[in-house]
Amino acid sequence: MxxxxxxxxxxxxxxxxxxxxxxxxxxxxxxxxxxxxxxxxxxxxxxxxxxxxxxxxxxxxxxxxxxxxxxxxxxxxxxxxxxxxxxxxxxxxxxxxxxxxxxxxxxxxxxxxxxxxxxxxxxxxxxxxxxxxLTIDEASRSDALDRAFMGRSVAMQEVHSRIAAVAASTAPVFILGESGTGKEMCARAVHLKSARAAQRFVTLNCSATDPERLEIELFGQSPPKSGRGQAQSQVRAGAVAQADGGTLFVQNIQDMSPDLQAAFLRFLQRSSFTPVGDTRQIKVDVRLICTASRDPTEDMRAGRLREDLYYRLFVIPITMPPLRARGTDIHLLAQHYLAQIAAEENKQFCRFSPDVLDLFLNLPWQGNVRELINVLRHAVILHEGEIVTREMLPPGLSDARKLATNAGHSPTNAVFEGLTMAQIEERVITAAIARHDGSVPRAARELDIAPSTIYRKREQWDKS
The missing domain is CATH 3.40.50.2300 (Response regulator)
Known part of the structure; x- marks a missing residue:
């Protein structure tokens, strides 16, 4: 098995x-x-x-x-x-x-x-x-990513063309798009099609890292030297040092403190950095790719992102299209992830009923590819068979189709119409988590509830 x-x-x-x-x-x-x-x-x-x-x-x-x-x-x-x-x-x-x-x-x-x-x-x-x-060899890395990054739609063909054009460059890339559209997958594609493909691809999510430890996670830390051998063994390499020769993928850079943004700008200007607790300048060769959960231009105008850092980063933008704009690409993605999840769960699922495929084309997919994967995992874990049918999909999913078909209702009302309060609560919380790239604490802040409340409710949903 x-x-x-x-x-x-x-x-x-x-x-x-x-x-x-x-x-x-x-x-x-x-x-x-x-x-x-x-x-x-x-x-x-x-x-x-x-x-x-x-x-x-x-x-x-x-x-x-x-x-x-x-x-x-x-x-x-x-x-x-x-x-x-x-x-x-x-x-x-x-x-x-x-x-x-x-x-x-x-x-x-x-x-x-x-x-x-x-x-x-x-x-x-x-x-x-x-x-x-993604670390075996260049050919297998590219093949593995292409299977999960497939797409025949015009929108995805434009993405692939842009990736091919920028991969050979060393200029910073900024990937835009809604949460769950595959921005990290896009960043990996740029890396794997570049001359750095054999080197490390290192990720750092600023919003998912304790702000007090973010500088250490980024630049590393050199402890007090109580003994030469001991200090050497305790040196902690940060993301920048780990990505030397390869690619550094930074998510939600606007969540850095102003002081850390200034230090990060100096690193970009000099291609060198100083670990926390040290005085040395360490030279590195890093290709930078960034993304954000919000529009970086708005963050810059609102003062959350330094203007000089914004212009340093926002050189080559790539916009990932939402799943609802990708047409029949959703069928290719659904088939790919169904096979992957079925293998993980030791199930026999291998295809979809026609009405499920039709439904998938008409759903708004507010959580994009991440929501699609969650829907498929729900069906595979809780059911048996070879064909995914409409009855196996999460409760309330079919009602979301009204977003695309009922122009007389607002999107919020269309999604919630006909659902129980428990179902509405689950959809609201799940959507908030998706908007914040899986961060429960940030979703909790948006919804003004305790993170522990979300974790307890997710436990209850998994048991039901």
């Missing part, structure tokens, strides 16, 4: 100190095809991690001998690409939010829902497979 290959090749470590819960979680994972290694303490977890280097870790934050956050930090220090899914009690959600700020891939709140836990693990392994596919 596909999961068995993942669990064997990459490794999955489950860290849970309560024997009954450890047995329960391990049983659920094994039924899904995974082969988890087990640890009941922080010390045992670090020992097994150092020996086996698993790629995904399910980590309870409440351990008998160690702070779960400290264990997570040590794991990421040993292997930064590890996908860590933290587990927390219902009353300790703030700890889990802190963990995501420090590099956790996802978090789960007890009591764990089987579907939510397996979904989180599958998502982590899916990202790892994508990362591996």
């Amino acid at each position: 596909p999961h068995q290959q993942d669990g064997t090749a990459h490794g999955l470590l489950l860290v849970e100190d309560t024997p009954s819960l450890q047995m329960l979680y391990a049983t659920v994972l094994r039924k899904a095809g995974y082969k988890p290694m087990l640890a009941a303490s922080g010390a045992e977890a670090l020992t097994k991690f150092a020996e086996h280097r698993p790629r995904v870790v399910l980590l309870d934050l409440m351990l008998p001998d160690a702070d779960g956050l400290m264990v997570m930090r040590e794991i990421l220090e040993l292997q930064p690409e590890t996908r860590i899914i933290v587990i927390t009690a219902n009353g300790s959600v703030n700890n889990a939010i802190e963990a995501t700020r420090e590099g956790a891939h996802d978090f789960l709140v007890k009591p764990l829902g089987d579907i939510r836990m397996i979904g989180a693990v599958a998502s982590a392994f899916a990202e790892l497979r994508e990362d591996v596919s």
Whole structure:
């Protein structure tokens, strides 16, 4: 089974100190095809991690001998690409939010829902497979991306033409478009078609990073030199140093503080930077690609983005079209992602009923490709068969078609007409998360609710 290959090749470590819960979680994972290694303490977890280097870790934050956050930090220090899914009690959600700020891939709140836990693990392994596919060799990297970045529409052909034109340049690229349209995929395409394709593609999302740590994440940090060997071993490379020779993809740069924007501008002007806590100027060769969840011109006019930095970055714009403007491209994308998700979930789905394909063409897709993937994952996880039918789609999805067909109603009323309050709440929260590129804390601020409320509701939706 596909999961068995993942669990064997990459490794999955489950860290849970309560024997009954450890047995329960391990049983659920094994039924899904995974082969988890087990640890009941922080010390045992670090020992097994150092020996086996698993790629995904399910980590309870409440351990008998160690702070779960400290264990997570040590794991990421040993292997930064590890996908860590933290587990927390219902009353300790703030700890889990802190963990995501420090590099956790996802978090789960007890009591764990089987579907939510397996979904989180599958998502982590899916990202790892994508990362591996993008680092094997130039041909396979390009093929893997082309399959997910396909499109025959006029809008997408214009994007492909622009990518081909700018790939050979070293000028900064600014990618525009609604949330969920594939801006990061576009950035990867520019990188993979450039002479830097064999080098690293490093991402930094300014809005998803703790503002107090953003400078360190960007430029790295040199600790006080209490001993030469010790200082050397503790030096932390930031995104700029990691991208040397390759491409740095910065999301939501307008969320940098004014002082950090000034430092970033100096880096662009000099092609050198100074790590936090150091005085050295380090020279690098980096191709910069940026994107933002808002119009950068408006951010510049509103004073959120420095004018001189704006003109330095906004050299070559590429606009990703919304999914609703891509015509039958949606059928190609739906088929591609259906095959991918079905393989991940060990299901037999391989095609769609005609009425589903017709519906897909007429939906507004406010969350764009990200929403399409979520719809397909919902259908695949909760149902069986070979054909995705209308009845398998999320509740209320069909009503969104009124956006495209009922010009007499406002978009908001059209989406909500005929839905229950619970369904409206789910759609509003999901759309807010999509608008903020998956950031629950930012979506919570927009909706004026606590992030923990969103996490609890997502747990309830996964169980239903």
